[in-house]
Amino acid sequence: AQSVTQLDSHVSVSEGTPVLLRCNYSSSYSPSLFWYVQHPNKGLQLLLKYTSAATLVKGINGFEAEFKKSETSFHLTKPSAHMSDAAEYFCVVSDRLMEYGNKLVFGAGTILRVKS
Amino acid sequence: NAGVTQTPKFQVLKTGQSMTLQCAQDMNHEYMSWYRQDPGMGLRLIHYSVGAGITDQGEVPNGYNVSRSTTEDFPLRLLSAAPSQTSVYFCASSPVGDGYTFGSGTRLTVV
Numbered sequence: 001a002q003s004v005t006q007l008d009s010h011v012s013v014s015e016g017t018p019v020l021l022r023c024n025y026s027s028s029y030s031p032s033l034f035w036y037v038q039h040p041n042k043g044l045q046l047l048l049k050y051t052s053a054a055t056l057v058k059g060i061n062g063f064e065a066e067f068k069k070s071e072t073s074f075h076l077t078k079p080s081a082h083m084s085d086a087a088e089y090f091c092v093v094s095d096r097l098m099e100y101g102n103k104l105v106f107g108a109g110t111i112l113r114v115k116s
Numbered sequence: 117n118a119g120v121t122q123t124p125k126f127q128v129l130k131t132g133q134s135m136t137l138q139c140a141q142d143m144n145h146e147y148m149s150w151y152r153q154d155p156g157m158g159l160r161l162i163h164y165s166v167g168a169g170i171t172d173q174g175e176v177p178n179g180y181n182v183s184r185s186t187t188e189d190f191p192l193r194l195l196s197a198a199p200s201q202t203s204v205y206f207c208a209s210s211p212v213g214d215g216y217t218f219g220s221g222t223r224l225t226v227v
Contacts, residue, residue, distance in 0.1 A: 009156075034215050043206065044159075044218040051214075090158060094215075103149070103174065104208075104216060106158035 002027045002093045006107035014115045019063075019078040021110045023091030026072060033074045034092040034104070035065055044090070050074065061085070086114045118142050122207050122219035129197040129226045137192040137222050139207030145217075147210045148190040149174070150182065152203040153221075159206060165190055197226045 007022040025031060035047040048059025055067040065076045074091060091107040123138045141148065146167050151159040161174030165184040179201060181193040190209075194201060204223050208216040 004158075032215075036218075043220040044208075046215050046217075049215045103161055103164060104151075104159075106151075106160070108156055108158045 002031065002105045004091050004093050004105055004107035006089075006091050006110050008110050009108065010111045010113065012113040012115060013081045015083055016080050019076070019081045019085065019112065021076040021089050021091075021112065023074045023076065023107060024072055025074060025091070025093045027093055032094040033065075033067060034094065035059065035063070035074075035076050036090045036092060037087050038090065038109075039087045047076070047089075081112075081114045083114050083116065086112055088112070120207055120209055120217050120219035122205075122222050124222060125220065127222060127224050129194070129224065131197060131199060131226060133197050135194050135197070137194075137205055137207075137224075139190045139192065139219060140188050141190075141207075141209040141217070142188065143209060143211075143217065144187060145209035145211050146187070147212070147216075148184065149208050149216070150180070150190070150192045151206045151208065152176065153206060154203050162192065162205075194224075199226045202226045 003026045005024045033050040036044040037047050038044050047063050048057045050057045050067045058064045063078045088109045088111050090109050092104045094104050120141045149164040150162040153159045160176050163182040165171045168187050171182050202225050204221050206221050207219045210216040
């Protein structure tokens with residue numbers, strides 16, 4: 001069975017400093033991994049995805065994540081936080097077997113606060 | 117604009133009432149899913165579909181029905197609303213083996 005653990009429910013950084021949001025996953029098969037962002041009262045937007053190509057994945061708005069199979073981790077980073085990055089971030093794992101319908105399993109979310 | 121369209125955006129129901137949340141996508145995606153979002157719990161899968169005529173249960177299916185008569189539409193029916201179904205509901209679609217595109221959500225309150 002798949003599962004996702006986001007290690008921090010809240011992260012607070014100052015504007016201009018690096019962002020690290022931590023995610024560990026468990027999957028019985030070769031997983032696809034995603035990061036989604038949700039701004040207040042908005043829908044979910046795909047930041048980036050890993051689907052077994054390069055292990056370092058670059059996404060939108062300067063975010064990137066590294067797939068580490070040995071550590072079963074997929075941490076999200078950004079070199080310099082911007083006020084507009086304040087939002088809730090979800091780490092998501094998907095089983096790519098068709099019979100599972102590409103089901104997504106979500107972590108509980110990490111709320112990122114950016115201080116000026 | 118292409119994407120996933122959910123209606124309504126807001127709804128208040130009385131306990132015991134039924135209703136249908138609509139979801140339509142125009143990207144010809146095979147996979148469609150319904151999720152509910154509750155504070156501190158991320159999103160949980162209610163039902164999903166791998167193509168027209170094929171549906172299956174997710175993690176929290178009780179109290180909900182779905183059907184998929186066309187590729188484009190995937191409505192979610194609440195049979196007899198309960199306060200525990202107060203939540204934000206998201207519909208999403210994806211092509212095979214790729215990430216999901218989410219709708220903007222339906223905020224449902226059951227009183």
